[in-house]
Amino acid sequence: MSTARSPLMPLDQALQTLLAQIEPLPGSQEVATFDADGRVLARDVVSSLQVPAFDNSSMDGYAVRSADIAQVGDQLQVTQRIPAGHHGQALQPGQAARIFTGAPVPAGADAIVMQEQAEVVSDEVQPWVRFMVKPEAGQWIRQSGEDIRQGETALRRGQKLGPAELGLAASLGLAHLQVMPRPRVALFSTGDELVMPGDVPPDQMPAGSIYNSNRFFLRALLHRFGCEVSDLGIVADRRDATVAALKTAADHHDLILTSGGVSVGEEDHVKPAVQSLGALALWQIGMKPGKPFAYGHINRATTPGAAHFVGLPGNPVSSYMTFLLLVRPLILKLQGVDQLTPPCLKLPAHFELPKADKRREFLRARRNAQGGLDLFPNQSSGVLTSVVWGDGVVDNPAGQTIARGDLVDFWPFSEWLA
Numbered sequence: 001m002s003t004a005r006s007p008l009m010p011l012d013q014a015l016q017t018l019l020a021q022i023e024p025l026p027g028s029q030e031v032a033t034f035d036a037d038g039r040v041l042a043r044d045v046v047s048s049l050q051v052p053a054f055d056n057s058s059m060d061g062y063a064v065r066s067a068d069i070a071q072v073g074d075q076l077q078v079t080q081r082i083p084a085g086h087h088g089q090a091l092q093p094g095q096a097a098r099i100f101t102g103a104p105v106p107a108g109a110d111a112i113v114m115q116e117q118a119e120v121v122s123d124e125v126q127p128w129v130r131f132m133v134k135p136e137a138g139q140w141i142r143q144s145g146e147d148i149r150q151g152e153t154a155l156r157r158g159q160k161l162g163p164a165e166l167g168l169a170a171s172l173g174l175a176h177l178q179v180m181p182r183p184r185v186a187l188f189s190t191g192d193e194l195v196m197p198g199d200v201p202p203d204q205m206p207a208g209s210i211y212n213s214n215r216f217f218l219r220a221l222l223h224r225f226g227c228e229v230s231d232l233g234i235v236a237d238r239r240d241a242t243v244a245a246l247k248t249a250a251d252h253h254d255l256i257l258t259s260g261g262v263s264v265g266e267e268d269h270v271k272p273a274v275q276s277l278g279a280l281a282l283w284q285i286g287m288k289p290g291k292p293f294a295y296g297h298i299n300r301a302t303t304p305g306a307a308h309f310v311g312l313p314g315n316p317v318s319s320y321m322t323f324l325l326l327v328r329p330l331i332l333k334l335q336g337v338d339q340l341t342p343p344c345l346k347l348p349a350h351f352e353l354p355k356a357d358k359r360r361e362f363l364r365a366r367r368n369a370q371g372g373l374d375l376f377p378n379q380s381s382g383v384l385t386s387v388v389w390g391d392g393v394v395d396n397p398a399g400q401t402i403a404r405g406d407l408v409d410f411w412p413f414s415e416w417l418a
Helices: 011-019 163-171 213-224 239-252 270-277 316-334 385-389
Strands: 029-032 061-064 075-082 095-099 111-114 118-120 128-131 153-155 176-179 184-190 228-235 255-259 278-284 292-299 306-312 345-348 360-367 373-375 392-396 407-412
Touching: 011 316, 061 075, 061 128, 153 163, 184 213, 184 239, 213 228, 213 255, 213 316, 228 239, 239 255, 239 270, 239 292, 239 306, 255 316, 270 278, 270 292, 270 306, 278 306, 292 316, 306 316, 316 360, 316 385, 360 385, 360 407
Parallel strands: 075 095, 184 228, 184 255, 255 306
Antiparallel strands: 029 176, 061 095, 061 111, 075 128, 118 128, 278 292, 292 306, 345 407, 360 373, 360 392, 392 407
């Protein structure tokens, strides 16, 4: 007697179902602006001043009244010198001021003539300068507030802070920022076959053993997305050891992340362990690589609430891709990030995929010098070199073949990892 298999859950439905369970972490932290790179803003930043605060010169040159230069070759007397950080006197008709980049434009001046378009014609204490252009009012002047106006929202809650955002905050005089808490994540692997690099030399590996590669890239990915990571190592394939690890981790973390051991085999103890401490849903997702996925929660014993639990597949490429597609947005939502989906590109395929798959495929590929995409020849879920070689994935819908020259959806790894 055959048993009907459960239908595969579409990836978009899985992501929507997953994110419906996630609320941003409560509270906020104040950190120095110097230390806020990669953090997520917890409240809007509203400017209390104009940026720039005053009209200033964007060039080294001469501040003039444009009406004083009626034609090319007209001359004006230079009556003052204004470096950055100093204020000049009001400019009178027939006068020019030597001015430098960033210096305040003196009252009365309405244009800057760059020094390359002017010629000093006398070396007196107040020299005369001939102008080789007829200036237009407003040229080379940075107007007060042209970057940010007072009362304007310069940075928004949920925005991930990078170097440019920190510079903008500093331009508003902010030495500290309110940011979201970092998610606390417990990471561990299951499987007696796993060996840590450095513990056993390659030529002495026991039969059936493999090095634990997933632990390294998952830990790096968690750090990349702003998490505080507790690496709990490899948990033995025993029910009691798995229950103890999960119970301890739930009390001190917001998310518990595992790879491997979330199936129904006799040595896969994660499923019953999680169910004994909370709840677990096993999903078969219509994606390739990465079909098996587990999500649930583990109730805390010492504090109120529960920790999220995610179990990733054991094959390295499956684990890597399910992290990017499902765990990444979960972690970002915990931090209150408002933009969860990276931009997707449309690029021509410089390869053929004549056989369609019943699942939505994420094919490792990379851009070539001709502006198209080359495909890694081995798309197996155990071939981690495909991720190293590729700079992104082609998102190919279920049941679809690809002919050379077809425009395909391409997700760059650089956007996912930003």
